[in-house]
Amino acid sequence: VTKPSRLHELAELVRTGQIAAFVLAAHQLESADLADVLSSLDEDDRLAAVSALPPELSGDALAEMPEEEHAEDTLAALHPDQAADIVEELADDDAADLLGQLDEHTATRILAQVEAPERADVERLLRYADDSAGGLMTTRVVTVADSATAAEAIEAIRRQSEESEGFIQVYLTDQEGHLHGMVPLKGLVTSPPERHVREFMEDADIRVHPEEAQEHVADLMSRYNLLEVPVVDGNGRLLGRVTFDDVIDVVEAEATEDLLKFGGVSADEDLSATWTAAVRSRLPWLYVNLLTAFMAASVVAVFQTTIARLTVLALWMPVIAGMGGNAGTQALAVTVRRLALGLVPKGEGASVIGKEFVVGLINGVGNGLVVLLVSFIFGEGLKFGVIVFLAMSGNLAVAGFAGAFVPILLEKFKVDPAIASSIFVTTFTDMCGFLLLLGLATKFLL
Amino acid sequence: VTKPSRLHELAELVRTGQIAAFVLAAHQLESADLADVLSSLDEDDRLAAVSALPPELSGDALAEMPEEEHAEDTLAALHPDQAADIVEELADDDAADLLGQLDEHTATRILAQVEAPERADVERLLRYADDSAGGLMTTRVVTVADSATAAEAIEAIRRQSEESEGFIQVYLTDQEGHLHGMVPLKGLVTSPPERHVREFMEDADIRVHPEEAQEHVADLMSRYNLLEVPVVDGNGRLLGRVTFDDVIDVVEAEATEDLLKFGGVSADEDLSATWTAAVRSRLPWLYVNLLTAFMAASVVAVFQTTIARLTVLALWMPVIAGMGGNAGTQALAVTVRRLALGLVPKGEGASVIGKEFVVGLINGVGNGLVVLLVSFIFGEGLKFGVIVFLAMSGNLAVAGFAGAFVPILLEKFKVDPAIASSIFVTTFTDMCGFLLLLGLATKFLL
Numbered sequence: 042v043t044k045p046s047r048l049h050e051l052a053e054l055v056r057t058g059q060i061a062a063f064v065l066a067a068h069q070l071e072s073a074d075l076a077d078v079l080s081s082l083d084e085d086d087r088l089a090a091v092s093a094l095p096p097e098l099s100g101d102a103l104a105e106m107p108e109e110e111h112a113e114d115t116l117a118a119l120h121p122d123q124a125a126d127i128v129e130e131l132a133d134d135d136a137a138d139l140l141g142q143l144d145e146h147t148a149t150r151i152l153a154q155v156e157a158p159e160r161a162d163v164e165r166l167l168r169y170a171d172d173s174a175g176g177l178m179t180t181r182v183v184t185v186a187d188s189a190t191a192a193e194a195i196e197a198i199r200r201q202s203e204e205s206e207g208f209i210q211v212y213l214t215d216q217e218g219h220l221h222g223m224v225p226l227k228g229l230v231t232s233p234p235e236r237h238v239r240e241f242m243e244d245a246d247i248r249v250h251p252e253e254a255q256e257h258v259a260d261l262m263s264r265y266n267l268l269e270v271p272v273v274d275g276n277g278r279l280l281g282r283v284t285f286d287d288v289i290d291v292v293e294a295e296a297t298e299d300l301l302k303f304g305g306v307s308a309d310e311d312l313s314a315t316w317t318a319a320v321r322s323r324l325p326w327l328y329v330n331l332l333t334a335f336m337a338a339s340v341v342a343v344f345q346t347t348i349a350r351l352t353v354l355a356l357w358m359p360v361i362a363g364m365g366g367n368a369g370t371q372a373l374a375v376t377v378r379r380l381a382l383g384l385v386p387k388g389e390g391a392s393v394i395g396k397e398f399v400v401g402l403i404n405g406v407g408n409g410l411v412v413l414l415v416s417f418i419f420g421e422g423l424k425f426g427v428i429v430f431l432a433m434s435g436n437l438a439v440a441g442f443a444g445a446f447v448p449i450l451l452e453k454f455k456v457d458p459a460i461a462s463s464i465f466v467t468t469f470t471d472m473c474g475f476l477l478l479l480g481l482a483t484k485f486l487l
Numbered sequence: 488v489t490k491p492s493r494l495h496e497l498a499e500l501v502r503t504g505q506i507a508a509f510v511l512a513a514h515q516l517e518s519a520d521l522a523d524v525l526s527s528l529d530e531d532d533r534l535a536a537v538s539a540l541p542p543e544l545s546g547d548a549l550a551e552m553p554e555e556e557h558a559e560d561t562l563a564a565l566h567p568d569q570a571a572d573i574v575e576e577l578a579d580d581d582a583a584d585l586l587g588q589l590d591e592h593t594a595t596r597i598l599a600q601v602e603a604p605e606r607a608d609v610e611r612l613l614r615y616a617d618d619s620a621g622g623l624m625t626t627r628v629v630t631v632a633d634s635a636t637a638a639e640a641i642e643a644i645r646r647q648s649e650e651s652e653g654f655i656q657v658y659l660t661d662q663e664g665h666l667h668g669m670v671p672l673k674g675l676v677t678s679p680p681e682r683h684v685r686e687f688m689e690d691a692d693i694r695v696h697p698e699e700a701q702e703h704v705a706d707l708m709s710r711y712n713l714l715e716v717p718v719v720d721g722n723g724r725l726l727g728r729v730t731f732d733d734v735i736d737v738v739e740a741e742a743t744e745d746l747l748k749f750g751g752v753s754a755d756e757d758l759s760a761t762w763t764a765a766v767r768s769r770l771p772w773l774y775v776n777l778l779t780a781f782m783a784a785s786v787v788a789v790f791q792t793t794i795a796r797l798t799v800l801a802l803w804m805p806v807i808a809g810m811g812g813n814a815g816t817q818a819l820a821v822t823v824r825r826l827a828l829g830l831v832p833k834g835e836g837a838s839v840i841g842k843e844f845v846v847g848l849i850n851g852v853g854n855g856l857v858v859l860l861v862s863f864i865f866g867e868g869l870k871f872g873v874i875v876f877l878a879m880s881g882n883l884a885v886a887g888f889a890g891a892f893v894p895i896l897l898e899k900f901k902v903d904p905a906i907a908s909s910i911f912v913t914t915f916t917d918m919c920g921f922l923l924l925l926g927l928a929t930k931f932l933l
Contacts, residue, residue: 073710081832107830199677209655209714226672231645263739264519266732268655268714285731286712289738293709296742297824303746304820305813312825319846323817324853327883330813331854334806335861341802349798356787358801359808359917360780366812367751367776371769374750378743379758384553386527400765407770408777415781437773471805 043074051078055086060093067094072101079115080106087111088118096126103127104135108313113142116151125154133159134179134287137166141176174258175251177291178272178281185238187213187221192234194224209268209284213242218278220245220271248273251280258283259291299381302459303374305330330464337362337471344479347487353421354482357429360412361478365436365470368404372397372444373466377459380452390453394445401441405434428485432477436470443469489520497524501532506539513540518547525561526552533557534564542572549573550581554759559588562597571600579605580625580733583612587622620704621697623737624718624727631684633659633667638680640670655714655730659688664724666691666717694719697726704729705737706829745827748905749820751776776910783808783917790925793933799867800928803875806858807924811882811916814850818843818890819912823905826898836899840891847887851880874931878923882916889915 051070054063055078067075079087079102091099103112116124116139128136128151140148140163148167152160162180169175183201185194194211210223222242232241248271249258262270262285269284298308310322341348341358348354376393379385385393409430416426443466448458497516500509501524513521525533525548537545549558562570562585574582574597586594586609594613598606608626615621629647631640640657656669668688678687694717695704708716708731715730744754756768787794787804794800822839825831831839855876862872893911894904 071711107828195676198673226676227644230641230672230675263732263735265517268731285714285735286709289709289731289735292735292738292742293828296738296745297828299742300746300749300824301820303749304816306817306820310821312821312828312830316842316845316849319821319842320849320853323814323846324850326817327810327813327850327854328857331806331810331857334809337809338802338806341805345798345801348801349795352791352795352798355791355794355801355804356784358805359787359921360777360784362805363780363783363913363917364773364777367773368769370750371752371772374747374752375756375758375765378746382553382739382743382758384758396762396765399762400769403762403766404770404773407766408773411774411777467809471809475805 043070048074048078048081052081055082055090060089063090064093064095067098072098073105075102076105076107079103080108080111084114084118087115091115091127092119092123096123097130100127100130100135103139104131109139109142110311110313112139116140117143117147121150121154124151128152128155128163129159132179133162133166133181134177136163137176138171141167141171169251172255173251174249174253174255174272174283175280177255177258177283177287178251179284180281182212182271182279182282183210184212184214184218184279185224187215187239187242189213189238190234191229191232191236191238194229194238195234198229210282211238212245212271212279212282213238214279220248220273220277220279223271245271249283250275255287255291256295259288259295262288263292295381299377299459302457303377303463305463326464329461333464333468334471336468337475340472340475341479344475344483347479347483351482351486353425354479357412357416357432357478358475361429361432361436362471362474364408364433365440365474366467367440368401368437369440369444369466369470370463372401372441373448373462376445376448377462380448380458385449390449394442394449397441397445398438399441401444402434402438404441405437408437409433424485425482428481429478431481432474435477436474439473440466440470489516494520494524494527498527498532501528501536506535509536510539510541513544518544519551521548522551522553525549526554526557530560530564533561537561537573538565538569542569543576546573546576546581549585550577555585555588556757556759558585562586563589563593567596567600570597574598574601574609575605578625579608579612579627580623580727582609583622584617587613587617615697618701619697620695620699620701620718620729621726623701623704623729623733624697625730626727628658628717628725628728629656630658630660630664630725631670633661633685633688635659635684636680637675637678637682637684640675640684641680644675656728657684658691658717658725658728659684660725666694666719666723666725669717691717695729696721701733701737702741705734705741708734709738741827745823745905748903749823749909751909772910775907779910779914780917782914783921786918786921787925790921790929793925793929797928797932799871800925803858803862803878803924804921807875807878807882808917808920810854810879811886811920812913813886814847814883815886815890815912815916816909818847818887819894819908822891822894823908826894826904831895831898836895840888840895843887843891844884845887847890848880848884850887851883854883855879870931871928874927875924877927878920881923882920885919886912886916 051063051066075098079090082090103115106112183198185197210225212223213221215221223245224238224242228241247261247265247267251272258270269282271279272281272283274280301310302308305326307322310319412433413426413430416429447465448462451458451462497509497512521544525536528536549561552558629644631643656671658666659668659670660666669691670684670688674687693707693711693713697718704716715728717725718727718729720726747756748754751772753768756765858879859872859876862875889912894908897904897908
């Protein structure tokens with residue numbers, strides 16, 4: 042762990058052209074720290090720094106860059122030979138992640154310069170979707186014949202020294218590569234050398250196919266506390282493994298997506314997107330919102346003469362509708378998260394909706410009493426007060442109901458409940474709030 | 488991995504009183520699956536099932552229950568002797584997590600029956616805050632004297648067989664327990680027996696104190712891709728270790744908190760809270776919202792005579808204000824997440840705010856043109872159309888600005904930007920939307 046001030050100094054070395062001193066110091070850094078130094082530089086300085094670093098350092102740093110775009114741009118700007126040197130030093134999964142984001146022409150040019158065995162691994166990985174188990178896995182696996190003894194297994198680990206970088210389990214396979222089990226390192230360490238690994242191997246029942254969605258892989262590993270999970274093809278042949286550090290990245294990416302969708306932003310908007318990309322991602326949602334806003338306005342239109350005769354209602358409209366939106370969003374946040382974590386068991390949807398309705402109603406009464414009091418203080422009379430009370434309690438009860446009902450319904454129809462829920466719910470509460478307030482006022486005050 | 492239908496069958500066995508058959512089948516399950524079966528039962532059946540299971544099975548299952556409350560209630564309902572048997576079988580960190588949630592009296596009664604060495608470990612862990620490194624760590628650590636050879640280290644692992652359950656690193660300590668380094672298992676496996684571990688140990692520079700916040704520990708492990716991180720006291724003496732599976736739980740818990748806070752719900756509302764707890768957690772936020780809603784209403788109050796003369800404005804109020812709220816929420820979601828992931832470097836706040844302002848303005852113009860057109864179609868004249876156009880573009884630009892400015896400002900003042908941002912931002916956009924629409928209308932249409 043290097044202090045931020047020290048990282049700042051290292052960036053200054055590059056900026057002031059003291060590249061040799063920078064390279065010397067970079068050897069002492071963790072990759073993630075070196076990645077931060079590179080991130081803080083502008084494009085030209087970053088390119089100069091990466092070109093000067095030995096490829097094994099720059100490769101790991103590029104793989105750890107917080108904003109992937111920076112890493113991709115740098116790789117694309119290097120001479121293909123130099124980029125290929127870096128790719129060769131990368132773990133195959135990191136290499137595929139970076140190359141997969143480049144335009145095909147550039148990626149092909151770089152790959153052509155990569156040595157054959159590594160190139161084949163990366164090309165194989167590039168065939169899998171980014172967000173699949175195949176897209177996460179590394180093909181570097183330590184395998185041992187299932188007939189091996191502990192001593193033979195240890196010898197095999199020594200031989201496969203490159204594959205074994207960062208390995209955690211030894212996989213037992215037969216001659217056709219079918220996965221039969223795994224041997225945790227601890228077993229190897231503590232076993233007598235002549236013992237057959239088959240005797241103390243563990244089942245490899247928990248395995249995934251390369252097409253599996255990354256969320257599913259992350260759920261599995263988190264659920265069963267796995268350090269890594271083997272990836273096998275349809276015939277049970279071992280293809281690679283997904284490791285725990287990928288899972289943390291997936292969980293964080295999912296959390297980002299969920300929050301963005303909840304805020305009405307496309308889940309694929311890069312957090313550091315340019316303003317043009319941000320407009321493209323958000324404008325469509327705003328148009329959908331505008332459409333629903335017109336629906337709410339049409340409710341107001343029906344009661345235009347009421348408002349003309351009693352303009353004070355225009356003050357209360359945003360209060361009642363806005364509070365409904367807030368209460369609905371509360372119910373929505375809790376329900377969306379429960380659904381995401383699988384905490385709404387089948388058949389319990391109704392009880393979840395019921396609870397949120399009750400919570401909304403009680404909060405509505407609580408806020409209704411305040412608005413009754415306030416309207417009374419401002420001299421609008423008891424009858425008016427009772428109407429704002431009823432509109433508030435009713436709208437917050439509806440808000441609780443809608444906040445739970447809408448996402449549960451969307452989930453039933455296999456629509457991601459995070460994405461469109463908030464638009465539906467606030468439309469619901471806007472319309473219902475206006476209808477209650479203006480409808481009651483029309484009936485009892487005119 | 489057991490199929491859901493099979494888990495359902497197992498739950499049925501308990502419900503129909505076939506406990507012996509259930510216990511037999513439970514031996515074949517992963518703890519997380521057994522936990523799901525127990526979760527799906529009602530309280531009495533769950534208690535019967537847990538009582539009948541051998542403590543090593545029920546312990547792990549309780550530790551894995553998705554809703555911690557269920558596990559705590561079950562433990563509290565058991566006879567203290569039986570609960571103590573379960574606690575003894577648990578990893579000390581899981582035991583402390585469960586006991587820490589019970590009322591003190593019950594926890595003390597159970598702990599009194601726990602065997603001395605395990606009790607001391609749990610009692611030590613109970614002293615740390617739940618959300619600190621100390622609250623996450625296990626004290627079960629495999630240590631080896633820093634003078635040991637590889638063979639002696641392997642012998643030490645065999646001797647510490649209980650501590651070594653699920654261990655990943657061997658820690659090197661001196662006689663006073665000061666941490667000097669770690670030996671990854673791979674090094675032990677491939678080293679000649681007579682080699683001193685000191686020769687191939689790795690630095691243990693990345694370490695945490697028990698008081699460290701769990702988010703910080705999770706960030707560290709995720710940043711440096713660590714399987715585990717050692718916890719040391721102020722003098723560098725090894726206290727325990729935090730493992731990667733805790734980190735995934737922390738990352739998920741943080742994501743839940745962030746989404747709840749974003750939705751205006753206290754971060755400590757349990758997702759399965761009863762309705763009374765949910766009301767307690769949400770009503771205060773709604774009252775804060777109500778206060779800000781009154782502020783927005785006061786802007787409308789200023790223009791009451793304008794509305795009386797031109798009631799069509801009442802239709803456009805929710806459209807302009809609501810769209811501002813949506814655009815502000817978009818900017819907010821992106822900015823809050825960028826801040827949470829550390830993607831807003833020092834000194835770049837202004838450029839982030841600038842970008843969001845531009846995005847808001849462009850989206851405002853895009854939506855402004857639509858409302859201009861719509862108002863024109865409804866025969867409200869070009870002058871009116873230009874006013875709704877200006878109000879919409881202006882309000883969405885303000886929304887973009889506020890959506891980025893508010894959380895960045897809160898972060899500057901060390902206030903969690905997720906928590907109160909949305910209230911401030913929507914108050915901003917409501918007030919600004921009303922002011923623009925009604926102000927422009929008063930000036931140019933009356």
